[in-house]
Amino acid sequence: MVDFKFWRKGAKEDELAEVELPKRDLSGIRSLFPGEMSSDSIQDLEDILLMADFGFQASEQIVTQLKSRANKLGATTDAELRLVLKDLLVEYLQREDAKLNLTSGKLPYVFLVVGVNGAGKTTTIGKLGRWLSDGGWKVVLGAADTFRAAAVDQLATWAKRAETDLVSSEKAGQDPASVAYQTVARAIETDADIAIIDTAGRLQSKKDLMDELGKIRRAVEKIAQVDEVLLVIDSTTGQNALSQARAFSEVADVTGMVLTKLDGTAKGGVLYAIQQEFDIPVKLVGVGEGINDFAFFSAEQFARGLVAR
Numbered sequence: 001m002v003d004f005k006f007w008r009k010g011a012k013e014d015e016l017a018e019v020e021l022p023k024r025d026l027s028g029i030r031s032l033f034p035g036e037m038s039s040d041s042i043q044d045l046e047d048i049l050l051m052a053d054f055g056f057q058a059s060e061q062i063v064t065q066l067k068s069r070a071n072k073l074g075a076t077t078d079a080e081l082r083l084v085l086k087d088l089l090v091e092y093l094q095r096e097d098a099k100l101n102l103t104s105g106k107l108p109y110v111f112l113v114v115g116v117n118g119a120g121k122t123t124t125i126g127k128l129g130r131w132l133s134d135g136g137w138k139v140v141l142g143a144a145d146t147f148r149a150a151a152v153d154q155l156a157t158w159a160k161r162a163e164t165d166l167v168s169s170e171k172a173g174q175d176p177a178s179v180a181y182q183t184v185a186r187a188i189e190t191d192a193d194i195a196i197i198d199t200a201g202r203l204q205s206k207k208d209l210m211d212e213l214g215k216i217r218r219a220v221e222k223i224a225q226v227d228e229v230l231l232v233i234d235s236t237t238g239q240n241a242l243s244q245a246r247a248f249s250e251v252a253d254v255t256g257m258v259l260t261k262l263d264g265t266a267k268g269g270v271l272y273a274i275q276q277e278f279d280i281p282v283k284l285v286g287v288g289e290g291i292n293d294f295a296f297f298s299a300e301q302f303a304r305g306l307v308a309r
Contacts, residue, residue, distance in 0.1 A: 037081040042067055045085075052306075053238045054269035058276060062088065082307045089303035093272060098281040098297055100256070101227045102194075108140075108187040109194045110224050112180075114213065114252050115232035116244055117201035120260035120286055122151060124232050125196050126158025127294040128284070132194055133163050140190070142183025142197040143168040144176040144216060155198055161291050165190065176200060176212065177219035184224050195224075210251035217253075230283065232258045233274065241270045242277065249278050259297070260286035271302070 035041070042063060049059035066085055070076070075084050102109060111128075115121045122145075129139045141159045145151040146169040159166035167183040180197045187195040199216060220226055231254045233241045248254055259271050262285045275282050282297045 037078045037085075039070065039076050039081075042070070042081070049269060052269035053241075053273060055239075055242075055273040055277075058269075058273055062092075086303045086307045089272070089306060090299045093275060093282075093299035093303065095275070095281045095299075098256075098283050098299075100283060100296075104227065106225060106227075108184065108192050108224060109227045110184055110187075110220055111194065111196045111228040111230060112199060112213075112216065112220075112226055112252075113196060113230050113232060113258075114199050114248055114254070115201055115258075117148075119201065119232045119234045119244075120258075121145075121201060121232045122154045122158060122198055123289075124230075124258050124260060124284070124286060124294065125155065125198055126162050127286070127291055129159065129164045129196060130162035130291050131294070137194055138190070138192040139164040140183055140187040140192045140195045141166050142180055142195060144179040144183070145198050145200045146174045146176050146179060147200050151198065151200075158291075165192065175215075177215040180216045181219040181222065184220050188223065209247070213252050228256060229254050230256050230258050231280075232260060233270075234261055235259045235270055236261050238270060242273060245274045245278055245280075249280060254278075254280050256281055256283035258282075258284040258286065262287055269306075271297075 037045075045066065046059045046063045049062060050056065054062065062085075065088055066081075069088065070081055070084050073080075073084060075081050113121050113125055125141060129141055132139050139162070141155060141162075141164050143152040143155045143166065145155075152168050156166055156168065165186065167179060167186050169179050176199065180199075183197055184195045186192070197216070197220070200212065217226055229252050231245060231248045231252065233244060235241065237244070245254075245257070257271075257274060257280055259282055262271075271282055271285075274280070284294055285297050286294045288294075
């Protein structure tokens with residue numbers, strides 16, 4: 001795994017770019033084009049991209065661009081075509097805003113984590129909390145998903161593993177906004193660097209979701225600014241992930257995506273589709289169940305994994 005202690009508190013911003021996704025974590029999506037690539041078989045790639053959840057428009061666009069660029073460069077062999085495809089995907093996926101906002105200097109940094117139940121929100125929070133703690137950051141986690149006792153218990157377990165402080169509801173069904181406020185207040189009182197707040201994963205209606213997340217945000221912004229709103233998406237849900245991304249991006253001012261379970265699927269193309277359609281960067285990926293099994297998204301590593309034989 002990547003040594004997550006590499007980027008410690010106070011490190012220069014450009015040092016974060018050196019943390020890449022381990023090659024072995026992409027083994028689950030290396031079956032994108034297992035056969036021999038040739039000029040005659042490029043058209044088959046469109047069907048393969050569709051099955052990998054790139055979406056129709058993106059699949060057609062990639063194939064068209066691949067044909068054009070391969071013809072211009074004279075790429076005809078399997079190795080040459082794979083390199084052209086890899087470079088093409090990197091160009092589409094590479095973004096300068098894919099880093100976490102940990103550089104403004106206005107402490108505490110506040111992260112809201114949103115997404116449907118089962119997507120991996122709480123697990124992501126635990127992993128991120130541990131990585132930040134290992135990097136010298138003082139972290140407070142907030143269990144604002146007060147409607148599910150299991151969610152609070154799960155976050156408490158992760159907080160213990162991550163060696164971070166935890167703020168949870170004082171009574172069942174407590175207003176999530178009040179827990180979010182208390183979390184940030186605790187971070188201020190204890191001179192913590194970062195507050196990460198778990199939110200409810202219910203998706204009953206856009207209005208309900210907007211009202212709840214809006215209330216949480218307003219409560220937090222009474223005492224601190226919100227630096228990140230991270231939307232956690234289960235990459236194995238395929239095209240359903242797009243509908244989730246659409247719903248949350250419309251109501252939550254999402255600043256970045258987290259793609260979980262990326263190690264166990266050949267449908268990683270949804271990452272491409274989400275980033276292209278909603279113009280929101282993928283910032284983190286989950287690649288396993290262990291507390292260190294996540295990484296910052298690397299377009300180079302991701303594209304290389306997709307086109308490898």
